[in-house]
Amino acid sequence: MAVFTGMDKKILSRDGTPLAYESTGQGPAVILVSGAMSTGGTVAPLAVPLSDRFTVLVYDRRGRGESGDTAPYAVEREVEDLAALIGAAGGEACLHGISSGGALVLRAAASGLPVRRVAVYETPFADFSEHGAKRRAEYTENLTAALAQGRRGDAVELFLRLVEMPDEMIQGARRSPMWPGMEAVAPSLAYDNAVLGDGLVPRDRLASVTVPVLAVAGGASPEWLQEATRAVAEAVPEGSYRNLAGQTHMVDPDALAPVLADYFTR
Structure with a gap:
């Protein structure tokens, strides 16, 4: 089994932005895409069990970790980032995205990139969350203002409140050694x-x-996340849904990896 040692490769996206990535294992290519407040290292634990059967690429999305960034931002640039990584992987790959990373891989698949199969874990669409659309609109407005004013800590706190982290945990995070790193990717x-x-x-x-x-959704996750995940499967012509008993949004890589391995080898 391969061991993840960090991002030691670089590739340029179409707009010249350098992307840091690492690949482990041998076999068909699988690219793992992280969600908000995370880097490629966040999904690296999932790469390890998959590397027995696949060449697994993990990368720092633009604007975080060791990757660069180029203004102005557009979602299309992140799709181009995936196109560059697919090229580095040999011209075709399976994609797996966790949380908001799932929304990115779904966009990539819809754009016509050379993708064999896609898997997503709990993409947090708010259709089934109480006041979900209203909360997201308020979050967008407040996040935009906080970042425009350079209030990175407040931006992080807005996100943590959106994902319903308790106040005492947020205040503890602000005092913790990890907080500067969280502000860095805000x-x-x-x-x-x-x-x-x-x-x-x-x-x-x-x-x-x-x-x-x-x-894929976790059986111990909030009901609205499970329903949103099911809705994604139902909206795709060749969609399927899987529920992992006992799992939450912080899914155990050892529980998810066998499901992905079976699905990607079909």
Whole structure:
């Protein structure tokens, strides 16, 4: 089994932005895409068990980790980033996105990139969350203002409140050694927000996806997340749904990896 040692490769995206990535294992290519407030290192634990059967690429999305950034941001640039990584992987790959990273891989699949199969884990579309659309609109407005005024800490706190982290945990995080690192990637919160669009399941876009999509949810996650995941599967012509008993949004890589391995080898 391969061991993840960090991002030691670089590739340029179409707009010249350098992307840091690492590949492990041998076999068909699988690219893992992280969600908000995370880097490629966040999904690296999932790469390790998959590397027995696949060449697994993990990367720092633009604006975080060791990758660069180029203004102005557009979701299309992140799709081009995936195109560059697919090229580095040999011209075809399976994609797996966690949380808002799932929204990005779904956009990539809809754009016609050479993708064999797609899997997503709990993409947080807010259709089934109480006041979900309203909360997302308020979050977008407040996040935009905080970042425009350079209030990175407040931007991080807005996100943590959106994902319903308790106040005492937020205040503890602010005092913790990890907080400067969280503030460092705060501008990328706007990127994940843009990838999610209006925050609702993009049924028209998903209807245009021509490759199989597996949407996975955790059985111990909030009901609205499970329903949103099921809605993604139902909106894709070749969509399927899987529920992992006992798992939450912080899914155990050892529980998810066998599901992905079976799906990607079909």
